[in-house]
Amino acid sequence: MKTQVIDSLQCAVCGARVPVDQPLSWRCPQANSDDRHHVLHFVGAPSANNFQPVESENPFVRFQELLAWDAFAAQHGTSFGERREFIERLDVQVAGVAGVGFRRTPFARHAELSRVLGFEGTGGLWVKDETHNVAGSQKARHLFTELLHLVFAEEKGLAPWGANRPELAIASCGNAAIAAATLAASVQWPLRVFVPESVDAVVLETLRSLGAHIEVCMRQPTDPAGDPCVLRFQEYVSRGSLPFGVQGTENAWCLDGGRMIGLEMLEQFPNTQQLQRIFVQVGGGAFASGIGDALRIAEVQGTHLHAVQTQGCSPLARAWSRAEQTGGTLNAGARWSECMWPWEEVPTSLADGILDDETYDWISICDAMTRTGGFPVVAPESDVVAAYELAQKSSGINVSPTGSAGLAGLMTYIAQNKGNYEQENIAVVFSGVLRS
Ligand SMILES: Cc1ncc(COP(=O)(O)O)c(C=O)c1O
Numbered sequence: 001m002k003t004q005v006i007d008s009l010q011c012a013v014c015g016a017r018v019p020v021d022q023p024l025s026w027r028c029p030q031a032n033s034d035d036r037h038h039v040l041h042f043v044g045a046p047s048a049n050n051f052q053p054v055e056s057e058n059p060f061v062r063f064q065e066l067l068a069w070d071a072f073a074a075q076h077g078t079s080f081g082e083r084r085e086f087i088e089r090l091d092v093q094v095a096g097v098a099g100v101g102f103r104r105t106p107f108a109r110h111a112e113l114s115r116v117l118g119f120e121g122t123g124g125l126w127v128k129d130e131t132h133n134v135a136g137s138q139k140a141r142h143l144f145t146e147l148l149h150l151v152f153a154e155e156k157g158l159a160p161w162g163a164n165r166p167e168l169a170i171a172s173c174g175n176a177a178i179a180a181a182t183l184a185a186s187v188q189w190p191l192r193v194f195v196p197e198s199v200d201a202v203v204l205e206t207l208r209s210l211g212a213h214i215e216v217c218m219r220q221p222t223d224p225a226g227d228p229c230v231l232r233f234q235e236y237v238s239r240g241s242l243p244f245g246v247q248g249t250e251n252a253w254c255l256d257g258g259r260m261i262g263l264e265m266l267e268q269f270p271n272t273q274q275l276q277r278i279f280v281q282v283g284g285g286a287f288a289s290g291i292g293d294a295l296r297i298a299e300v301q302g303t304h305l306h307a308v309q310t311q312g313c314s315p316l317a318r319a320w321s322r323a324e325q326t327g328g329t330l331n332a333g334a335r336w337s338e339c340m341w342p343w344e345e346v347p348t349s350l351a352d353g354i355l356d357d358e359t360y361d362w363i364s365i366c367d368a369m370t371r372t373g374g375f376p377v378v379a380p381e382s383d384v385v386a387a388y389e390l391a392q393k394s395s396g397i398n399v400s401p402t403g404s405a406g407l408a409g410l411m412t413y414i415a416q417n418k419g420n421y422e423q424e425n426i427a428v429v430f431s432g433v434l435r436s
């Protein structure tokens, strides 16, 4: 018998604890509109060592017992089999809208990219391809655990809204919004999306076709620093709608599903070899947090995590050096105001999906980079462009510039001659499809 050891969520800033069985535990109970510097993390994640995955191609079924959602649902009196059926039922509904359900995505050594980048035969570049995942990016993985939580709470009578479901809400200009609209449509749950004026026409059309309500947000003269879409979203949530986004600060349950991609990669990587590095593009930071947490719970040794941002917007790299100067990069949460604040200039890059002016989930990424001996990389725009062109020309994957930005970080790392990478195994995630 395995026992569930995820028993609570704990704020990485103020230390407040919330039991895992508490429904709708999106935010730290101490967070409020004047003090948003709080974020809940799952405590006591089960060790993935000796863990026997379920025979399934669906990662949420395969790693079911490693999900915090599984601990939440177990504590409300459901059996292992019932929980599995619950996941599979929602997956079928998602597939009804997306055309595909959640299935393990490819992860393999890429011979051509390895050759072009100068790797030797004993090492290589490993590419995880998320472009055919539900809604064309990794974002739906984060949102699926929020959906599981919401629908379970509703069906078990744990939610206060009865027959009058509040609207879901998200601030995003791209992949996360499309993933949220896909998952919301799969359960006919109304969704409001807060987008910037610069939103891409294809994204807008996709959101409309999925039935999302769209609010275009302009910066108001009275707005404080920060993304106006996030400000409007926060106001809307404070009036009673439900956060359905991919920022751990607004809904911690996105961090649960985010771990599945990392667990999947670690299982797919041959256990006869060593994976030395993973370069992960960082916007709001939930994505890299999930991969960092997977490294922790799988107790992997010797794999360094590198967070990649662009020169046009790199608040995480700034936070990392501020944390180094103010007491260290581990457990820096209590030093939030000293380390992390919105990027002052208007963020620009071809990799426009990672231009979040604040890295909301910075604490766990700093923790993971510290634990694994990694560090952040800031890619100059020339590398962002070069990585995208190389990926489009030589990878055979129709990846977007945001999706190939981890590769840009690797190219910057190589150019800075930080080590003898040629014999290493290094991973990147092509995280999103090019939409046109
Ligand atoms: C394709 C793609 N990759 C990576 C990211 C970065 O994820 P996060 O914002 O969780 O850091 C995004 C975010 O929008 C994205 O769309």
Ligand SMILES: [Zn+2]
Binding pocket: 011, 012, 013, 014, 015, 016, 028, 029, 030, 031, 037, 038, 039
């Ligand atoms: Zn807190």
